[in-house]
Amino acid sequence: MSxxxxxxxxxxxxxxxxxxxTTPKKDLTxxxxxxxxxxxxxxxxxxNAKVSFNFRERTYIANRHHGLFSLERITRKGDSVTKxxxxxxxxxxxxxxxxxxxxxxxxxxxxxxxxSVHYFAVLPYGLNDKAVQKxxxxxxxxxxxxxYKIEITFRQExxxxxxxxxxxYWVEKKDFNIDYMAYEFHVNGGGVRFREVIxxxxxxxxxxxxxxNYKSKxxxxxxxxxxxxxxxxxxxxxxxxxxxxxxxxLKK
Numbered sequence: 001m002s003x004x005x006x007x008x009x010x011x012x013x014x015x016x017x018x019x020x021x022t023t024p025k026k027d028l029t030x031x032x033x034x035x036x037x038x039x040x041x042x043x044x045x046x047x048n049a050k051v052s053f054n055f056r057e058r059t060y061i062a063n064r065h066h067g068l069f070s071l072e073r074i075t076r077k078g079d080s081v082t083k084x085x086x087x088x089x090x091x092x093x094x095x096x097x098x099x100x101x102x103x104x105x106x107x108x109x110x111x112x113x114x115x116s117v118h119y120f121a122v123l124p125y126g127l128n129d130k131a132v133q134k135x136x137x138x139x140x141x142x143x144x145x146x147x148y149k150i151e152i153t154f155r156q157e158x159x160x161x162x163x164x165x166x167x168x169y170w171v172e173k174k175d176f177n178i179d180y181m182a183y184e185f186h187v188n189g190g191g192v193r194f195r196e197v198i199x200x201x202x203x204x205x206x207x208x209x210x211x212x213n214y215k216s217k218x219x220x221x222x223x224x225x226x227x228x229x230x231x232x233x234x235x236x237x238x239x240x241x242x243x244x245x246x247x248x249x250l251k252k
Contacts, residue, residue, distance in 0.1 A: 034124060040177055055243055083095075131157065137224060148171040149227070151166065151167070170227065179197045182224075184223040198240065203246045210240065216236070
């Protein structure tokens with residue numbers, strides 16, 4: 001190879017290197033951010049696992065396996081043990097292992113309550129359900145960290161009776177974990193809530209979290225605006241959402 005050819009090759013390689021370094025990185029979509037969050041927390045393992053935990057003096061057990069699911073809530077009062085089960089087959093209740101007939105309206109109420117606890121317990125698992133719609137909002141800085149801000153809404157078909165609820169998740173840009181979340185609900189008069197992660201626990205590689213639960217003094221505030229209220233210290237702490245005695249058994 002001649003000197004001129006070598007020089008031309010060097011120039012070409014230099015142009016390629018400089019071009020690759022200056023090419024701007026592709027912005028992530030809301031879908032890509034949620035996908036990375038699920039992987040970062042190992043929530044993808046939930047789809048084939050048995051997860052149990054205690055929450056507010058009740059025991060919750062979830063069995064999921066290749067699309068089949070069974071979500072249980074066990075309540076103990078004295079010698080009485082009530083087991084509520086929501087599964088692919090619908091809702092069933094038993095007291096001391098004896099089946100109990102429940103009206104359709106109450107079965108729906110119990111089902112929503114059970115599903116809600118299990119849903120929040122294993123987030124971000126569930127955020128890729130078919131009814132979920134994702135929208136990327138403007139990034140925000142909270143306590144020195146930068147967060148992607150994802151709004152979640154639901155299609156009416158497959159979105160359940162609470163399909164009009166709106167959720168917002170704050171995903172940390174470096175580790176892709178969800179550190180904050182907020183939601184707008186419409187049952188019992190409606191309202192908005194903001195949650196902050198106050199404790200992380202890793203069980204069988206899966207990230208579980210406890211939350212501080214806040215409300216706003218301004219009932220007209222949009223759920224997507226709650227982060228600024230939190231930053232300003234204007235939210236009111238209502239409670240803590242603590243999962244205890246978490247156990248996970250992975251299935252093949």
